[in-house]
Amino acid sequence: MEILWILVKIIIVFAVVMLHVMYATYFERKVIGHMQVRMGPMRVGPHGILQPIADGLKLFFKEDIIPTVADKKVFYAAPLICLISALSAIAVLPFFEGFAIANINIGILYIFAMSSLASYGVVLAGWSSNSKYSFLGGLRSSAQVISYEIAMGLSLVGVMMMAGSLNLTDIVHAQMNSPFKVYLIPQIIGFFVFVVAMFAETNRTPFDLPEAESELVAGYCTEYSGMRFALFFMAEYIGMIVMSCLAVTCFLGGWSGPFEVPGIPFFWFLLKVYFFIFLYYWVRATLPRYRYDQLMALGWKVLIPLALFNIVLTGTIKSIFG
Amino acid sequence: MPENKSESKQTTVQHMAYEPYTVAMGPQHPATHGVLKLDLELDGETILECKPTVGFLHRGVEKLAENISYAQCLPLTDRLDYIAAMANNVAYSVAVETLLGIEVPLRAKYIRTMVMEMARLTGHLLWLATHALDIGAMTVFLYCFRERENLLDMFEEICGARLTTSYTCIGGVRQDVTGHFLESLHAFTDEFPSRIAEYETLIDKNRIWLQRTQGVGVVSAEDAVSLGLTGPTLRGSGVDYDVRKHMPYDAYPYVEFEVPIGSKGDVYDRYRCRMEEMHQSNSIIRQCIEALPPGPIRAEDAPDLVMPYGPQKVVEADATFSSGIIKLVEDRKRFIKGDVYVAAEVPKGELGFYFVSDGRGVPYRMHIRSPSYIHIGALPFLCKGQMVADVIAIIGSVDVVLGECDR
Amino acid sequence: MEPLEIAQKIRERFPDQVIQVEEHRGQVGVIVKKDRIVEMLRWLHDDPALQLNHLADLCGVDYLAKKDVRFEVVYNLYSIPLRHRIRIRAEVPEDDCRIDSVTSIWMGANWHERECYDLLGITFDGHPDLRRILLPEGWEGHPLRKDYPLDGGGKRWSGYEEVVEKSKRLRQHDFYGMYQDPTKKAGLEDARE
8 A cells, every 4th residue: 555655656746747847948948038038939839838748749759860880778778867867866855744755864865876877877878979079078077977966965964964864854844943944044155055066967057068069069968869869858857856856955944934825735845946947047048158177176176165164164063052 | 910919909009098089070060150160189178289171161252253243243242251241342342442443422431331330230249149159158149139130120221131232332332321221220329339238247247258268269469460360359469450440441531439459369358359349330330320421322433233223224225234234344444454452341350352453344363361261270279278168269259250261 | 651662672672583563553563583482571571661560461363374474472461560561473483383381471371372272273382281271172173273164164073973972872861761772781881881
């Protein structure tokens, strides 16, 4: 019975997340469109509301082109690794009180593990395509993800220290009992580091070097087309959603809000997540792209020292007042 | 034989270890601004060598020009720098007028100066749009196109074409400008400085933009002159050379403007030069509108092909389109032997025409000194030791158009 | 400095090299022999009273049946600091169709000279990388010569045939190409290579 309930939960969450991914692309195109004095999709349905469905159908029925010189097995596996690891990370996220598919006690660690796995997909895609641009993209991605993973992990140590747990539900509960109700204020340095690393981790502007379209054509997914390309695309958007959820859970108090919205327990959670997703789009429409060495310098010379400083600061304050 | 085998294997391994990674950037690549091919030799992400290949768009304009009359050559110049065709038209007309010794009426001079500066704006707007997009700031792209669209609409109003204008003719311009055109252009110039400020808020103080452009693709003043760079690309290195000031043509002696000069010669200075130039162009357009004198728009002795206007002229046998050309070819007393080199300042730099006339109505030799060609030739020098992402920034900053480069 | 004065100075400095001075519409061209062209241009570039540091244009002209010496290489020089210009026209005979390269003076002359070599067939001695530039490597003839017909003389570029062949071969990747193209098998083998 327990297993059945979990399966039902998985199906519900999967369906809801996929729907959000679909409409996250629509939302992005609309938001960026309006920021850029244009309308975004307008043709398919009223205000282009059916555009994601049309896109999905198109990508699904496209011819699947595999380069003759590609390493076929790896080429097939790479997008799946990306997608599966991105989807698996959702399992530990608490969407509202008592609702998480797997309420495990190492939630944060698990998410880190899964997002690191996703970078394997990118690296392998770059490698197996046997194309020079893909290869460069894959290399860039591996270097980027490794260095920003450290900054991201360290930025959350402060949160773990304050909450005393790695379980995401416990972190939310700890925040509710803290004086500010959110960890955003005491952990402002950690939050800053986390947000910057979050952009790098999901390969979004201004850190979209692995797929920098003006330099590397499309980076690691240059040789992918049709449904395989769509898998990468979905993985990227799920990654964005997961990172936004993690930020909300760790810094903005998860599902808690100033007042209860009756009947919709995930109202505040969703609102906060969409704020972060909007932030992603906003940044994309505004900022230029970093250069590879500058990106590395920022990660190693600014973010990691900042995160370490935050840990020391948190520890000191905790040992004095706690 | 096994010894040999192992030896050869070893050498290949060693060779592999030091082999640079070669990437063919282009001719189909989003950031090479046309069919430019760059063979990059990389050490990691650092450029060891950059070898440009051009000629994919070579149409033999110079050979074609030797077989058609001066008036017929004019549409060919539209296809050089197709982003700012108006400027090429003016440059060509000025060159032919110098060769033939035609004095253009003042009103035509003002109109030509005005449209040339409009062309400079269209060129610089497209440059800013693509340059920013290459570096990753995609919103500037659409903002720039909004203004460029206004200018192209105005081109359409005065000559019926948006890109391939062929608006000028030898000895003047084809059509007079209307009051409505001048009004809308004046309204545009009122608004445009605030639009430039809008682009600047997005990129000018952006830390990422500064990091990506400052100290990248540096070229010293001496090297820049030696490389033959012209236009804003040269002025970014601090060399005060602008054909509009050095060899004034059309109404440039009568308008006031400054030539912005950079100092460091990096991508950022070239970018600043062009941004300041847009302000100056805007001011020149305003001055031209305000000072536009009345009068004829074509020199009386202009040996251009005459378009039939009224119906009474169409029925005349010698007033058709083709006879106009014949008239031009046979009008021999005007064409004397000699050669001239005349340059004009187009958005990309110095566009020069070298004509050799043998006394016929067709150019004996027409050589086009296209700035883009020289600028691409300078890319190996500029790119050496930079990173892959910088190559994109440098291509953007020297501002090349392949139609002009390949001719 | 007035262009005619510059021409006079050149005549004084290189009396045996200057053949003629021509003026047209206020622009002065000095027709010179090609033998000491690099020395002359270096002097023009370096002399403090001239400082012709900007090579505005370099091109070749074919005077087939118009002049005794068939080719001319034209250097349009301009002085950015002193604001004067001069044109040097070096005569290059058809039977000895070569001239010294000026890339040692102006780095930018590199591509100008390659273009001149490509389109007119004038060889530049001492050029670091004298290859065709606008036309493909295998092109026959030099199109800007006056005896080169406008339509190319009915000849096709050899590379064109290769392109046609290749496009036929690649047709196997069309949607129905696998079933229609009889050269399917050969094409597949090539693609694997």
